[in-house]
Amino acid sequence: MKKAFTLIELLFVIVIIGLLAVIAIPKFTNLTTHAKNASIKSIVTSVQDSIENIHAKWLVNEDFVWDPDGDGKSNLNSNGYPQSLDSGKGTNELFKYVLKIPVYSCGNKTQNCWKEYDDNKYEYIFNQDKILKIDYNATNGLLECIDGVGITKEDCQKLIY
Numbered sequence: 001m002k003k004a005f006t007l008i009e010l011l012f013v014i015v016i017i018g019l020l021a022v023i024a025i026p027k028f029t030n031l032t033t034h035a036k037n038a039s040i041k042s043i044v045t046s047v048q049d050s051i052e053n054i055h056a057k058w059l060v061n062e063d064f065v066w067d068p069d070g071d072g073k074s075n076l077n078s079n080g081y082p083q084s085l086d087s088g089k090g091t092n093e094l095f096k097y098v099l100k101i102p103v104y105s106c107g108n109k110t111q112n113c114w115k116e117y118d119d120n121k122y123e124y125i126f127n128q129d130k131i132l133k134i135d136y137n138a139t140n141g142l143l144e145c146i147d148g149v150g151i152t153k154e155d156c157q158k159l160i161y
Helices: 007-029 031-060 153-160
Strands: 113-118 121-127 130-137 142-149
């Protein structure tokens, strides 16, 4: 007597595989978007935590000198927050004063990258139609969302906080 699968058994297996595919495929379609958003949130959180760490050192010791560019002058304002997060507009390394490993600016890239468009004003360019904008407020040491291109201040806050 020969042993083999019946047509019904094969159809049953195909239906199960089809159901699993229907459930699994949507989970993977937004994987890249979720990874990019997690990266953005991670960078913003790291920068904000570093700012708070510097400010805490200043609170404990008001004579605390924070001189990330090595010019002999403290880069802290009268409130104990960094006056700048990097060497300024046009720099290739963003947040280099507050992060051990800086974020590299867009360079020749036109999407999925960070850029400093003015001193202490940053943007993450998803593409030409969607640009996230974040300003550093040195008075209170906060990174603040502003309206970008194709993304509102509220959408920005949901993304990074």
